Amino acid sequence: MSSRIENQQISETIQVHGLISGASIGTWQEDYPLTALDFEHIKNGKPVTFNWANSILLATLGFGFNVLGKGATTLAGVEQQIYVGEWIALGAGVAISIALYFVGLALPNDRKRVMKEIKEHFNTAPKHRQVVPGENE
């Protein structure tokens, strides 16, 4: 339909094409003002001792599998000596990684702080619903 309808007596509903413009109601929440410093903190803010603890723990784990292999050989009937030094090395590896982990917990953790701030922001920032105009407008 493309017309002007004037001064008519209308008795039936007039069907119109393209009535819907596609506006919609959306939920909106204030975004978190992430600064470059915050981003740096998220990227590099973890205490470096966590990484050390991680590396040493993995190395210790690898060594532990070596000891496990010897133990398994013994169980299979071929005597394999596990030296006391090997147990000490294993224990020391675990102890050092745990110690470094706790040192990391005690050090200031910027990443954790920023993450907590972001979480708090999204928990507390009020939500609004608002009309978003459609394409045809």
Next chain:
Amino acid sequence: MTYTRNNLPSSYQPYEKLTICSNSLIGGGHVVELAGALPLIIGYGEKPQVWLQAISNPEKMEFVSVVENSVSKFPAVEVKEIDGSIIITIQGKQVLKVRNVSNSEAVVENMDLRPIGLNLYGDANNMNIPNGSFSGNSMSGGGVLLGLGG
């Protein structure tokens, strides 16, 4: 809950004559119906009682009520009463101005339903629809003036 012709608001009382952008609806009609829903309902009251339902999902034809009994349901929607007229604005844009003429008559002097998802707007003299316009027409018997074409 969506308001339809069979499910009108309980406090809705039709005007005997409702003029929308120069087009008269006699005997309690409505200006537009979409998939059974009535996006705009204007009823009688000490001040005109307006219900507005915005299209929240055009694909599924879902509606959300933004004004009920001339009371806003959203912070972005403002309903004001000035000298017996109800004026509704959405984000600063006037969507509806309806004036109480008498107990049985009200006049819509300004309407722009585009912010709630409908290509329908007009002033006191003319109502624009996609590819056309309406003015000075009248409809009797409580029908619906415009429907959604296929």
